[in-house]
Amino acid sequence: MYIYSGASQPEESSHVDDQEKYEQFMARIEAGEKIEADDWMPDDYRQALIKLISMHGISEIMGALPEKEWVPKAPTLKRKLGIMAKVQDEMGHGQLLLRVAEDLMRPYGKTRGDLMDDLLSGDLKFHNVFHMPTKTWADAGMVGWLVDGAAIISQTNMLDASYGPYQRALQRICQEEVFHAQHGEAIIMALAEGTEHQRQILQESLNRWWSALLMFFGPKSADTTGSSKQDIMIKYRIRKSSNEELRQAFLDKYLPRVFSLGLTVPDETAHYDEEKGEWVYQQPDWNEFKQIIKNKGPRSKERLRLREVAYENNRWVRQALTSEAVGS
Amino acid sequence: MMPVETAEEAKKDATYLKALKDLIYQCADDDFIISFRGSEWLGLAPHIEEDVAFSSITQNTMGHAVMFYSLLEELGEGKADALAHERQPDERRNAVYLEKKNGEGSYLGEPYYDWALTVVRNFLYETFKKVKLKAITNSSYQPLANVAEKVLMEQPYHLSHWRIWVEQLLASTEDARSRLEERLEEAWYAFGDVLELGQYATEMEHFQLMIGEDELKELWLEEVKTTIKDLPNGTPKKQLGSGREGEHTADFDQALEVLSEVYVSDENAIW
Amino acid sequence: MENTNEASFYQEYEVFSKKSVKAPIQHQFSLLAPNEEMALSMAVENFMRREDVLDVWVVKRSNIRAMTSEERMNWTKRLDNKDYRRTKGYGYLRQKWKEKEQGMLDEKEIMSWKEVKKK
Numbered sequence: 101m102y103i104y105s106g107a108s109q110p111e112e113s114s115h116v117d118d119q120e121k122y123e124q125f126m127a128r129i130e131a132g133e134k135i136e137a138d139d140w141m142p143d144d145y146r147q148a149l150i151k152l153i154s155m156h157g158i159s160e161i162m163g164a165l166p167e168k169e170w171v172p173k174a175p176t177l178k179r180k181l182g183i184m185a186k187v188q189d190e191m192g193h194g195q196l197l198l199r200v201a202e203d204l205m206r207p208y209g210k211t212r213g214d215l216m217d218d219l220l221s222g223d224l225k226f227h228n229v230f231h232m233p234t235k236t237w238a239d240a241g242m243v244g245w246l247v248d249g250a251a252i253i254s255q256t257n258m259l260d261a262s263y264g265p266y267q268r269a270l271q272r273i274c275q276e277e278v279f280h281a282q283h284g285e286a287i288i289m290a291l292a293e294g295t296e297h298q299r300q301i302l303q304e305s306l307n308r309w310w311s312a313l314l315m316f317f318g319p320k321s322a323d324t325t326g327s328s329k330q331d332i333m334i335k336y337r338i339r340k341s342s343n344e345e346l347r348q349a350f351l352d353k354y355l356p357r358v359f360s361l362g363l364t365v366p367d368e369t370a371h372y373d374e375e376k377g378e379w380v381y382q383q384p385d386w387n388e389f390k391q392i393i394k395n396k397g398p399r400s401k402e403r404l405r406l407r408e409v410a411y412e413n414n415r416w417v418r419q420a421l422t423s424e425a426v427g428s
Numbered sequence: 429m430m431p432v433e434t435a436e437e438a439k440k441d442a443t444y445l446k447a448l449k450d451l452i453y454q455c456a457d458d459d460f461i462i463s464f465r466g467s468e469w470l471g472l473a474p475h476i477e478e479d480v481a482f483s484s485i486t487q488n489t490m491g492h493a494v495m496f497y498s499l500l501e502e503l504g505e506g507k508a509d510a511l512a513h514e515r516q517p518d519e520r521r522n523a524v525y526l527e528k529k530n531g532e533g534s535y536l537g538e539p540y541y542d543w544a545l546t547v548v549r550n551f552l553y554e555t556f557k558k559v560k561l562k563a564i565t566n567s568s569y570q571p572l573a574n575v576a577e578k579v580l581m582e583q584p585y586h587l588s589h590w591r592i593w594v595e596q597l598l599a600s601t602e603d604a605r606s607r608l609e610e611r612l613e614e615a616w617y618a619f620g621d622v623l624e625l626g627q628y629a630t631e632m633e634h635f636q637l638m639i640g641e642d643e644l645k646e647l648w649l650e651e652v653k654t655t656i657k658d659l660p661n662g663t664p665k666k667q668l669g670s671g672r673e674g675e676h677t678a679d680f681d682q683a684l685e686v687l688s689e690v691y692v693s694d695e696n697a698i699w
Numbered sequence: 700m701e702n703t704n705e706a707s708f709y710q711e712y713e714v715f716s717k718k719s720v721k722a723p724i725q726h727q728f729s730l731l732a733p734n735e736e737m738a739l740s741m742a743v744e745n746f747m748r749r750e751d752v753l754d755v756w757v758v759k760r761s762n763i764r765a766m767t768s769e770e771r772m773n774w775t776k777r778l779d780n781k782d783y784r785r786t787k788g789y790g791y792l793r794q795k796w797k798e799k800e801q802g803m804l805d806e807k808e809i810m811s812w813k814e815v816k817k818k
């Protein structure tokens with residue numbers, strides 16, 4: 101069985117042979133070598149990867165939905181095309197990542213269908229930001245600019261990941277994220293330099309998204325929410341930095357830009373502490389975070405329902421083209 | 429008929445100009461509405477890889493609409509964005525069959541979209557588009573002939589993609605075949621106005637802007653038959669009305685409301 | 700009908716493409732598709748939306764005999780003692796030719812022989 105939730109299993113290394121393999125494995129990743137899908141790997145490494153990458157992949161698929169609400173509504177032909185290409189990329193990122201996860205799940209006989217079932221049953225979680233509503237066109241811009249900005253920070257941090265297939269998928273993804281970043285900036289810039297109404301929906305949108313953006317990187321330590329995978333991720337060279345380091349990097353890159361557009365954040369205490377060399381901010385409500393990722397966020401049910409209807413309603417298509425049906 | 433090289437030249441003959449604009453509106457509005465329906469599907473297709481491929485086709489098709497709207501812009505009809513977002517239903521020239529909703533529900537909730545409709549509609553439309561644009565490459569209006577030439581560079585992929593879907597689903601389960609056949613029957617009641625050229629059909633032929641309706645219909649049917657052997661009898665009727673004459677359904681109102689929601693929310697805005 | 704298993708819809712295909720006439724075919728990624736026609740029809744737009752593509756191959760993964768993890772480990776390491784099959788092992792010729800006031804026919808020189816004088 102592969103495990104999606106709860107603590108990962110401790111490495112069982114009683115077996116001498118496994119101990120040797122484990123040491124060889126650690127030596128390889130410490131030397132910067134890449135692990136491939138069919139290489140020996142410790143169980144907790146495989147499980148941490150399955151959990152991370154299936155969640156990452158399914159979050160891209162679920163993440164397409166909030167932005168997609170604005171695809172047919174985008175205000176100009178150019179914006180319609182741009183946001184369509186952007187959301188298509190998100191689906192494409194989901195494709196790349198799910199392929200990586202599916203190959204890791206092979207030993208367990210699991211495939212894409214199982215991932216979809218796990219999503220719909222609530223066993224496979226998706227990222228907190230994609231449980232939030234997108235109320236105006238400005239939210240489409242905000243997702244493209246700051247949510248993607250946060251995603252870029254966390255994804256680039258894994259560009260040297262020890263797992264080869266993930267690292268290669270991230271390489272592709274991050275290259276496309278450069279387009280996403282500029283797509284988001286373009287929407288935001290037009291609003292920021294636009295009419296009273298445009299500036300207003302932009303500021304309202306930022307106010308709405310602020311705490312979700314802080315939550316994006318997860319709690320500072322496991323004490324906050326009771327579980328955190330950051331230690332094992334760092335130990336196995338999947339990512340380099342802690343949640344808080346990533347959040348600080350995000351604030352470093354984006355808050356000066358936010359302020360330069362004449363926007364404010366809904367936290368009067370937010371400022372850069374020169375002495376400590378870090379951003380000071382009010383903690384978001386981590387209990388709310390826990391609720392959100394348990395599929396109890398503002399739009400969790402609706403988004404899952406959308407995915408479920410699309411998946412179930414089109415099942416006949418997949419059934420029609422199985423090899424049994426077409427005899428190939 | 430001498431080739432007409434520029435918009436300025438085209439404007440010299442009022443009848444020519446009317447027929448020309450009507451033809452371009454048909455091309456632009458068809459591509460725009462079918463790509464709008466495609467954009468509603470994004471994220472909801474039967475399979476992730478297909479979702480990505482389908483979206484490229486949708487983007488290409490909307491890109492073609494932009495090229496046609498830009499020709500109209502040159503002919504003094506106003507900005508492409510205004511043409512796409514502001515025109516009222518009675519000014520629209522797209523065929524009614526193409527505006528039909530993807531199925532029950534909405535992309536925002538309970539999207540009971542029908543893949544059989546999408547496969548049949550896109551296949552029939554792309555086949556039509558190929559035939560129509562091929563004819564337009566010989567159009568007397570050079571800027572339009574050039575656009576047709578360009579569009580035909582990437583459109584074969586679209587047609588082949590939908591042809592594969594039609595062929596494979598028709599050759600698969602009983603369930604899939606009957607779903608497709610039902611949608612084909614439906615198309616034979618509603619596809620009729622796609623094949624029409626509207627009130628200036630005679631002028632279009634006379635000015636060598638385009639071949640005649642009968643020839644267009646015949647070429648289309650021939651081409652469709654190379655993929656689907658068992659077609660409903662006769663040629664398609666137009667029971668939903670004629671979009672070429674500005675007739676549209678409630679489904680179009682829904683499309684217009686969605687696609688222009690943000691555009692009309694702030695008249696002074698630059699987006 | 701409703702309960703037909705759809706697992707065999709998801710077949711694994713490896714996708715390869717060629718960027719330019721001079722480029723070799725290159726591995727891109729893998730995708731799931733029910734058969735090779737579908738795989739081919741989806742491949743370009745899934746992996747090459749922003750690059751040139753002149754040709755595409757899709758290969759069912761089960762038809763690829765790839766090295767196993769162990770084979771990669773054991774068959775891909777070589778001793779660094781094969782100068783004799785590289786120009787490096789013949790570098791002393793440069794000096795010899797120089798003594799005879801001749802240039803060395805090195806890679807740069809030989810690859811420049813695409814054109815010869817027209818008669």
